Amino acid sequence: MFLSYFTEQPMSTYPEDEGLAAGFTSVLFSNKFFDPVEGSRLYRERLAEYRLAEEVGYDGIMVNEHHNAPYCMQPRITVWSSILAAVTERAKIIQLGNPLPTYDSPLQFAEEIAMIDMISEGRLVSGIVRGAGQEQICLNANPAYNRERFDEAHDLLVKTFTEDGPFSWEGEHYQYRVVNPWARPLQKPHPRIWVPGVFSAETLEWAARHRYPYISLNTPLHLTGQLWEIYDNAARAVGYEPGPENRGYLLRVHVQDTEEKALECAREFMWMQGQFTGVGHPYWVSPSGYGSPDRRLLYTKLANGLIPRINAASFEEQLASHEIVAGTPDQVIAALRVVLETCRPSILMLWGNDGKVGHPDAMRCIELTGQEVLPALREMGDELGLHDPFALDTPVSLAYTPPDQLRASTGTPV
Amino acid sequence: MTAPGGAEGVSERHTEVAGGAIRSWWGGDGPVVVVLHHSFGNPGWLPFHRELSERSTVVAPDLPGFGGSAQPAWARHPRDLALLMAWWIRAQDFGQVTLVGCGFGGWVAAELSTMSPELLAGLVLVAPAGLLPKEGRILDQVLISHSEYVHAAFEDQKAYEAVYGTDLTDELLLAWDMNREMTTRVAWKPYMYNRRLPPLLAHVQVPTLVVAAESDRIIPRSCAEQYVELIPQAHLEIVPNCGHAVDMEQPSVLAGHVAAHLPGAR
Numbered sequence: 001m002f003l004s005y006f007t008e009q010p011m012s013t014y015p016e017d018e019g020l021a022a023g024f025t026s027v028l029f030s031n032k033f034f035d036p037v038e039g040s041r042l043y044r045e046r047l048a049e050y051r052l053a054e055e056v057g058y059d060g061i062m063v064n065e066h067h068n069a070p071y072c073m074q075p076r077i078t079v080w081s082s083i084l085a086a087v088t089e090r091a092k093i094i095q096l097g098n099p100l101p102t103y104d105s106p107l108q109f110a111e112e113i114a115m116i117d118m119i120s121e122g123r124l125v126s127g128i129v130r131g132a133g134q135e136q137i138c139l140n141a142n143p144a145y146n147r148e149r150f151d152e153a154h155d156l157l158v159k160t161f162t163e164d165g166p167f168s169w170e171g172e173h174y175q176y177r178v179v180n181p182w183a184r185p186l187q188k189p190h191p192r193i194w195v196p197g198v199f200s201a202e203t204l205e206w207a208a209r210h211r212y213p214y215i216s217l218n219t220p221l222h223l224t225g226q227l228w229e230i231y232d233n234a235a236r237a238v239g240y241e242p243g244p245e246n247r248g249y250l251l252r253v254h255v256q257d258t259e260e261k262a263l264e265c266a267r268e269f270m271w272m273q274g275q276f277t278g279v280g281h282p283y284w285v286s287p288s289g290y291g292s293p294d295r296r297l298l299y300t301k302l303a304n305g306l307i308p309r310i311n312a313a314s315f316e317e318q319l320a321s322h323e324i325v326a327g328t329p330d331q332v333i334a335a336l337r338v339v340l341e342t343c344r345p346s347i348l349m350l351w352g353n354d355g356k357v358g359h360p361d362a363m364r365c366i367e368l369t370g371q372e373v374l375p376a377l378r379e380m381g382d383e384l385g386l387h388d389p390f391a392l393d394t395p396v397s398l399a400y401t402p403p404d405q406l407r408a409s410t411g412t413p414v
Numbered sequence: 415m416t417a418p419g420g421a422e423g424v425s426e427r428h429t430e431v432a433g434g435a436i437r438s439w440w441g442g443d444g445p446v447v448v449v450l451h452h453s454f455g456n457p458g459w460l461p462f463h464r465e466l467s468e469r470s471t472v473v474a475p476d477l478p479g480f481g482g483s484a485q486p487a488w489a490r491h492p493r494d495l496a497l498l499m500a501w502w503i504r505a506q507d508f509g510q511v512t513l514v515g516c517g518f519g520g521w522v523a524a525e526l527s528t529m530s531p532e533l534l535a536g537l538v539l540v541a542p543a544g545l546l547p548k549e550g551r552i553l554d555q556v557l558i559s560h561s562e563y564v565h566a567a568f569e570d571q572k573a574y575e576a577v578y579g580t581d582l583t584d585e586l587l588l589a590w591d592m593n594r595e596m597t598t599r600v601a602w603k604p605y606m607y608n609r610r611l612p613p614l615l616a617h618v619q620v621p622t623l624v625v626a627a628e629s630d631r632i633i634p635r636s637c638a639e640q641y642v643e644l645i646p647q648a649h650l651e652i653v654p655n656c657g658h659a660v661d662m663e664q665p666s667v668l669a670g671h672v673a674a675h676l677p678g679a680r
Binding site: 027028137140142143144145281283284287288289296297299300301303304305306 | 556557558559560561582584587588590591592594595597598599602603
C-alpha cells in the first residue's frame with residue numbers, strides 16, 4: 001500500500017461571522033479577511049507537520065491547489081512541491097492535482113515539474129485535474145474550453161517530457177514556435193501521472209484509457225463500487241486488466257490518544273463542508289459550458305435555486321458511513337479495514353487535519369498515525385493484495401505499456 | 415415563451431452557412447430589418463417583431479450557437495459570428511438591410527458593420543455591448559444566475575413576466591444555459607468588449623441609430639455614447655422607463671424608432 005498524508009491547508013483564522021453574513025466563502029468573498037500574519041504562522045506549522053509525516057513513515061505528502069477561498073492556502077501547487085522537494089528526503093510529492101486548463105503556459109509548467117523532479121531526486125507524482133468551475137472563474141480560464149485545454153495541455157506535457165527538443169507545437173489553445181526546455185524530468189519516461197476526481201464518468205474513463213490511477217476524493221464508500229466499474233470497463237476496452245494499483249482513495253482520518261479528543265478534532269472536518277466555509281454559488285461551481293451536457297438541466301436548476309443545495313450529512317452520519325474515520329489507533333485501524341475491504345485501493349491518502357485543529361493536535365495525529373496505524377495498514381494491504389504502482393513497477397501509462405502486456409480489447413471503446 | 419409557429423404569417427427558415435444551419439423567423443412585408451438578439455437569446459416572435467413587421471419584413475435569426483442555430487465549434491469571438499451573419503445575409507439575397515442588434519447582438523452588428531458595410535442600409539444598436547465603458551462596468555453574467563441576469567435586463571418586472579412568465583420551465587432554463595455557453599465560448603475574455611473595434615468604427619459610413627435605455631443595469635450608458643462618438647453618422651435616442659432589454663420592455667417605442675430609421679423614412 002502507498003500511504004500519503006494530506007491537509008487542505010485551510011486559512012482557519014478568517015472571521016467566520018463575515019462568511020456566514022455574506023452567505024458564501026469563495027470567489028467573491030473579500031480577501032480583506034485574509035490575515036498574512038496568521039497565514040505565515042499557518043504555513044510554518046504545515047511545514048513542520050509535513051516534515052513529521054515523512055519522519056514517522058508516510059510514503060508521500062499530497063498537495064493541491066485552490067483559489068479565492070479560505071478552505072485552501074495553496075494557490076500554486078508547484079510552490080509547496082518545490083519546498084517539499086528541498087526539505088524532505090524520502091517521501092514522494094503527490095500533486096493532486098495540477099489544474100492544467102487554468103494554465104496559459106503548459107510549457108512553463110513542464111519546466112517547473114522537471115525542476116521539482118530533479119531537486120527531489122525523482123520523488124514527484126504529477127497528478128492533473130480539470131480544476132473545479134470556480135477555479136476557472138478565479139483564473140479567468142474559459143470553462144467552455146476546459147476539457148479541450150485539459151486534453152491539449154496533457155498531450156503537450158507528455159510530449160515535452162518524453163521527446164527531445166526542439167519541436168514546435170501548433171494546437172488550438174497553445175502554440176509554441178520552440179519547445180526546448182533546458183529542464184527535463186529525472187524519472188523516465190516521465191513522472192507518474194495520477195488523476196483525482198469526485199466521480200465524473202468522463203474523467204474516470206479518460207484516466208482509465210491512459211492507464212493513469214484514479215484517486216477518488218472522499219467519494220462515499222458505498223459508491224466506490226460503481227466508480228471502479230466505470231474505470232474497469234474503460235480499462236478493459238483498451239486492453240489491460242485493472243486492479244488495486246489503478247485505484248486511490250482520499251479519506252478523512254483523524255487519530256488521537258483518546259476517542260473523545262479524536263472526535264473533538266475530527267468535528268473540524270465539518271468546517272470544510274459548508275457549515276463554515278467552502279460555500280460557493282452553484283453557478284460558480286459549474287459555469288455554463290463546464291459540465292457534462294447530460295447534466296445541464298440539473299446544474300441549471302441548481303444555479304437558479306430550483307433544487308436546494310445538498311447539505312453534507314451530519315458528523316455522526318459520516319462517522320457511521322466511514323466518510324470520516326476518527327478515534328484511537330485501534331478504532332481507526334478497525335474502521336479502515338472496512339474501507340480497504342470495500343474500496344480496495346492500493347493508494348490511500350489520509351486527510352489528517354483540517355479546520356481549526358491546532359498545531360500540537362495535528363502533530364500528535366500525524367505521530368500516532370505513523371507509529372500505529374500505518375504499519376497496520378501495510379499488513380492489511382499485503383493481506384488484501386493491495387499492491388501499489390511503485391511496488392508492482394507498473395508502466396506509467398498505456399502509451400508506455402509493452403504491447404505484449406496488452407490483450408485484445410474486450411469491450412466497446414469508450 | 416412565445417411560440418413563433420403560432421404567430422400568424424410568421425415562418426421559420428433554416429439556412430446553411432459555413433457548414434452549420436442558422437434558424438430564422440420571418441414576418442411582414444417591406445424593407446428588410448434583421449434583428450440580432452441578446453446574449454440570453456430570442457425567446458420567440460416578440461411584440462417588437464410583430465409591431466415592426468407591420469411596416470417592414472422582419473427577420474429574426476438565432477445567432478450561430480444560440481437557440482435553434484447550430485454551434486460552430488471553431489467560432490471563438492463575436493467577430494466570427496459577425497462573419498457568419500454577413501454570409502447569412504448574402505445567402506438571403508436581401509440586398510441591403512437595416513440591421514438591429516440588441517445588447518450582445520448589438521456588438522455582433524457593430525462588428526458586421528465594420529467588415530461588410532455594403533450589406534447595410536441602416537444600423538440600429540440597442541444598448542449595445544462591444545466597447546469597454548469609460549464609466550461603469552458591464553454586468554458580468556458569469557457571476558450571477560441565469561434568472562438574476564435576465565431579470566436585471568428589465569426595469570419593470572411585469573415586463574419580464576410578460577415575456578418569460580412566472581415559471582422557470584426546463585425549456586427556458588436549458589435555452590438560457592445553451593445561450594450562456596455560447597456567449598462564454600465567444601465573449602469570456604475580455605468580457606463583452608473588443609479593444610480592436612473602436613478604430614474601425616470611424617469607417618462605418620452607414621446611417622446609425624444608437625438606442626440607450628434610461629435604466630440599463632447591464633450595459634452602462636457610456637457604451638452607447640461612445641458608439642455615437644465613434645461612428646460618423648450616428649445619433650442617440652434614450653428610451654425612458656426602460657431597462658436593458660428595450661426590445662422586450664418598450665417594444666412600441668423601439669419599433670417606432672427603428673421604423674423612423676428605415677430607408678425612405680429618414
